Amino acid sequence: MKNYEGREVNFNKEVVTEIREKLDEFKKEIMRKRNKKIEIDNEDLFKLLQQLYTLGDDLLAEFDEFISCQKGCSQCCDKLVYITEPEGMMINKFISNNFTKNEINNIKYKINKRIKLRKDIKTSQNYAKIIESHKKEFSCIFYSQERLCKIYSVRPWNCRRHIVFSDRETCKLENEKHPITLNNTPFTGVKQLVDDIENEIYILNDNYKNENYYTLQEYMEKINI
Template sequence: MAIDFTEYFEKYEAIVAEVDAVFTKFETEMGDLVKCGKGCSDCCHALFDITLAEAIYINHKFNENFSGLERSQVLERADKADRQIHKLKRKVYKATQEGRPANEILNEVARARVRCPMLGDDNLCAMYEFRPITCRLYGVPTSIGGEAHTCSLAGFKGGEKYPTVNMDIIIDRLINIGKDVQKGVDSRFKELGNMLLPLSMALVTEYDEHYLGVKGVEAPKPKKAAQTGTTFTGSKPTPQEIVAPGAAPKDDACSSCTEDKSSCSSCDIKTVVLGGE
């Protein structure tokens, strides 16, 4: 039986409307500094995670609007992006184990580039109308954890004071919707609402009773995703894998890891939330 997410989607869309209004205000009042335009895809290579509410919403819209060859091509790109992100997170974990400074590691992550699976060959977003909130605000000054960020291609200059969007407040509101989902479906996963994951993983996940941990529904044994008729071979995350925000899927990237098996559990737990500048 499909879960009805309508009330959560309405809450999410209300936040999207507010965010779009804020961006429009920047364009109206500081149009010479906002450089976003058709064909610019700088934000489409930034690394960031999305909340559960966004993931379910975007997944729903993807399933509604994509089929056939176009869908298969997106899933192939999502699989490729997942593998890149998974390897990067393992690299980050290894760096923390070596004692490298946190700022050095985070700066390295911020410089990493992974192509968004929704970015088409024409350099346009195939799902622009339903893009994540981070994408909607990428070209204007934002604050995350008290630190200011902005697109490197924008006209906003360092050292100057500008109106800034507090992303922490927006993320808290999105996480609260995720918590509402957790309570609404009566999930046995207490931290489900706090979950963060890459867009690429959100596209290939099936947000059903098993994944969301609905009480009374027996969880299936983990298994690899079925072939889709393309080269997509990534494994869908299962309920048992919801162990930490941003946890990467267990796929073939594990076989290329240089760590021994004893480090696997620590690697899965000590993941990081990726955030582009």
């Protein structure tokens, strides 16, 4: 498969094998904790989540030189991003430890603005026009004016796993149904490993928190930062 520059995409299969082995060890350790009914507090949960993030990041880093996703690109930052409870909790902790009062107030302002827009959309007969005119206003509440993600180090898994091999222009076209993402490449083994990492994140949520999933903004609304 070729990327947007016409270069043949390749990756180190040994890295994939190594990450698979590490994920298998992670699964065994989680199973051991469950069988022995070892309690896991929030900090332990965050460490486990970060372990999975690191495996995923190391795996997808194999494609860094072939993808069009680069620092400052925000083409996918207006999509709904679903998160688990532990992910939301870790983001909330990061905000509490790193955001200023003004930054938190700005996030609250964005949330309230979007709540109002959602209400306007529900009562409007010009649904499509409102969505189009406010597209940028529905972008991620953590995307800054400096074109940076303000929670990048703890960004959710669904942000991490989304990589695009097509060019940015194709990626942002509203009528483009099939930009070249990892999901429609022939790299079956890599795709399966990405899905397996994601499944372990779900398992952490289901076993140690709840079976609920939220959009990123819904979670921020729920906890009322």
